[in-house]
Amino acid sequence: MNRRDRAVTPVVSTILMVAIVVVLAATISVFFFGATENLNEPAPIVGQTSGEFEPGADAQRVRITHIAGESVPAKELEIVVRASGPDVDTEARLVNLPEFDEEKDPENIISYFYKEIESNDPNTWGVGDTIQFEINVGGADFREPPRGSNPDADELTVLIVHTPSRAVIVRKTFTP
Template sequence: MSRTERGVSPVVATVLLVAIVLVLATTVSGYLFDAADRYTEPQEARAFGETSVVLGPEHRSWNGWNSAGGETRGDIDRIRIAYTHGPVFEGDDIGSVLVRWRGDDGKGGQLRFVNPNRFSDDTDQQYHDGEVGEFCTGDFGAGEQLTIRMVHNRWQTDGETGRDDVGVRYVESNWNDIAASDGPFFRTNGRYPVEYDGDRPMEAGDTVEIRFYGPEDELPIAEIETTAKVSEGSPREVDGDEFDCE
């Protein structure tokens, strides 16, 4: 190798090294900026007070709810959640509310209220002729109470959702509803087509989880756990007109 060639080699090596460093710096910088774009500030913590799951404190005013006969029993299970601290729950930002339960015997189930914004006025009901109709969402904040009502058919033999036809389960109903202290949170004017899956409706002693999911039903926003208990006393009759969007 000539003296001239030996003098050029270090220069070429230095140029290559600088180029590699610049490429790596650009790659790392791009990754950091991309990661920063994906990063979101943690949300303010949410806190809940007393939460109760009461089985059968109410029954539908429809006269077929107890078509199996016998004593007056409630066919509406009710969940009440006191929200004590945290950001406002915006109904339009909640994809669904999931209620899941399981007993010591390993049996249980789940019920999902999907956001009514996924429906349209002409969305068909699952078991009945007709549409879901008008629907609405709301919001609730700290200091308010959320009430979830879920209708089952344990004592219903008549109608399109009689237990002999569809099995003992939670069913679509005008009385299915999620309401805040001062108005609806998830509501439809027609029968709310809830998504039920499981062995049976809730029973006393079941461990119950209530979860709020984001828009895609993937990220849990909040979760509460409690134990189901049976209502004491005679159930109150509830008129379905109480649950209109107006």
């Protein structure tokens, strides 16, 4: 054998050894630093929803209906309600569904008397199911013109958040 043929083997073996060390180092670092622990589960896909907001004399009813997509366990949902306008800029959250506990807010925009998931199984929000609640006119008045000293509001935004993935799966904005 001549000298030129023998030089190929050390070069190839060196490249292979470096590749093995790099792969081993990457594997160990993923295990050591726990990079896989921070991965969120993907959010369910709620393909289509319909929303309606009915401002009225005593009740300002919000209804969001699941039309198509995956069912979501109610305990994995949080509803964020934002009212804004010339006299109001506030937010409330409905948590711990399906019991509808509220994170108390000073403006009290969610009515405490009418909140539910209209469904055959209130523990799941799936196709054909409706989440509904009322906006307190004393917290945000969407009627034209607002009555008395009620704060004038002109835009209502409802976000439905999948809490394990922290993803907004539904966003509805109403401007009555």
